[in-house]
Structure formats: structure tokens, C-alpha cells
Amino acid sequence: MNNVAIAAIDLGKHSFHLHAQDDRGHELYRRKFNRAGLTRHLANLNPCTVVMEACGGAHFMAQHVAALGHSAKLIAPHLVRPYVKSNKNDFADAEAICEAATRPTMRFVPPKSQEQQALAMLNSTRDAFVKDRTATANRIHAALLEVGISLAPGFKSINGLEVLLEEASFSDSIKSILRCLHEHFKYLNEQVKSLDKTVESQAAEDDLASRLMTMPCVGPITSSVLAAELGDGRQFKCGRGYSASIGLVPKQHSTGDKTVLLGISKRGDRNQRRLLIQCARVYLMHLDGQKGWLADWVRQLLAHHHSNHVVCALANKLARIAWAIAAHHTEFDAGPTAMNA
Structure with a gap:
């Protein structure tokens, strides 16, 4: 294990497949680990290059690998795919990652810091709430159209939905469904406004932003x-x-x-x-x-x-x-x- 120059890991949720090579490109061994076993194994290795695909959990693993004294590198998955030999399996993927990492012109993805991860999560969460808010508004417009009510386009017309439901003559069951949708819309709208303020404060505190x-x-x-x-x-x-x-x-x-x-x-x-x-x-x-x-x-x-x-x-x-x-x-x-x- 002390001769390992490159260790490629095919990441998973619970299992991790490792392919190790020496400095001449010869395979030393391939093993399957759980998360705790992989950590122990990497801790026992001399400092080497650890390569992974830039997928879910890769940035955390890169931070963890760097803390153990290794050099962490990430490769975009579409750049690894051409190096998979014959049938696809987890060990073949790990070998392909190792092969791709040795190419002199290979492009790597820089590991994110936790601050960068926080900004990325914040924006992705906000985008998700924005999409859900738009979808809920469309459902309200569609449901009202089914009972003969056409609201003006946009979000402003939905704010007066409670008054409209009090004066409407359709059944209580339909009113109940529309009130449920309206409450969900108001919740999403408040979440978006709150996240907007958080994004503004985070961007002001971040030097690059x-x-x-x-x-x-x-x-x-x-x-x-x-x-x-x-x-x-x-x-x-x-x-x-x-x-x-x-x-x-x-x-x-x-x-x-x-x-x-x-x-x-x-x-x-x-x-x-x-x-x-x-x-x-x-x-x-x-x-x-x-x-x-x-x-x-x-x-x-x-x-x-x-x-x-x-x-x-x-x-x-x-x-x-x-x-x-x-x-x-x-x-x-x-x-x-x-x-x-």
C-alpha cells in the first residue's frame, strides 16, 4: 500500500470502490469499502493523489481526503466515460477514473470549500422554492378556471383569493382545496422572500461575490x-x-x-x-x-x-x-x- 501513487474512488452512497496504481500505471489492488473502512484505509496510505468523479458527495470527500494529507482531484463524469473498458461496473468505473487522471491534458474540477457549498445550496434551495411557487400559482389559476373564474395573470391576483372564496357560490369542498393551495402559496412566497434576504447578506459578506x-x-x-x-x-x-x-x-x-x-x-x-x-x-x-x-x-x-x-x-x-x-x-x-x- 505504500507504493500507491494514484487511488481512484468510484463514489456511492454506502459503498466505495477503490482502484490503486503505482507511479508506472500498474494496478496494485482493487477493493470495496464502506464509508468508515474507506476512511481508515486512506489514513493508512502515504500521501498520494486521490481521484474521484465530480458527483454527489465528491466535494465533501475531497475535503476529507485533503485533511488526511492526500491530494484530491475531481473529474467531470462525461470526461471519464470514454475510458470505461467493455462492460460498465463499479470497479471498471474506478479504473476509468484512474486512467483519465493520468492523461496530461485532462481538465479537473476544483473542490469546493464549505463556504462555496453553502452559497451553492442557498441558491439551489431558493430556485426550488421559486419553481414550486410558480407551480402552485398555476394550479390555483387552473382550479379556478374549472369553476368559471379567470384571474389576471401573475401573483398579485392570488393575494385576494381569500376574499374571492368568501363571495363564491361553488361547493365547500372546492373552497377547501383552494384554501389549501393558497396557504401553500403564501408559505412558499414567504420562504422565497426570506431566502432573498439571506442571499443578499451572504453575497455582501463573501469577498468574491x-x-x-x-x-x-x-x-x-x-x-x-x-x-x-x-x-x-x-x-x-x-x-x-x-x-x-x-x-x-x-x-x-x-x-x-x-x-x-x-x-x-x-x-x-x-x-x-x-x-x-x-x-x-x-x-x-x-x-x-x-x-x-x-x-x-x-x-x-x-x-x-x-x-x-x-x-x-x-x-x-x-x-x-x-x-x-x-x-x-x-x-x-x-x-x-x-x-x-
């Missing part, structure tokens, strides 16, 4: 999501690498000497891409009040391109700016023109 909010039209939600995923930005060589990782660069389909660029690739985390595109749309909506080099660049694009193309280009630019802020520990600078305006 607060610096990202110096970017135009980037608020607490977008900045906290980017801070949770970007970290220090060292996993990317440049801003284009980060932008490409979330699918904001053109998809290429070239052959020979013919270069063909298509629409944006839409790869990676769709949530980050969605937020940056929303920020870009808001920026275009308020372009008349924007000053500085970024505003001048957007106006030049609008003179020759459709607004949807400009939105994607601006979202790409914002992603690169976000990486520069994270990697160089700076803030957004709109230029002297914006300062004098």
Missing part, C-alpha cells in the same frame, strides 16, 4: 452563484476557458481549411449561463444610462448585429470579466468615461 457585484447589472443572486462555482478561477487558463465551460462561446464544426462557427454551444452549467444572459438583457434595456468602454462596445455591436446576438456576446464578455475579477482579485473598472459622467 461582493467584488463581482461591481460589474454592471450583476446582483446578489448572480454574484453568489458565480462565486460558488468560480472560486479563485485558477482552474481556467483564461477568461475564455471559463466562458467556454458554461457554453457561451460558438460551437465549432470545422474540417480541413473550412472553419464553421455555429451558435453558442450551451455546454456546462445552464444556471450560470442563464443568469449571465439575463444580466446582459438587463444591461441592454438600460443601455441609454450606461457609460464607459463596455457601453461603447455594446453600442458598436448593436449597429451591425441583432440584439439577441449582442446579448450572447455581452454575456460572454461578462463571464470573462468575472473570471478576471476572481483570478486577479480585482474589481470591475468601467473606465474614465464612466467616472466623469
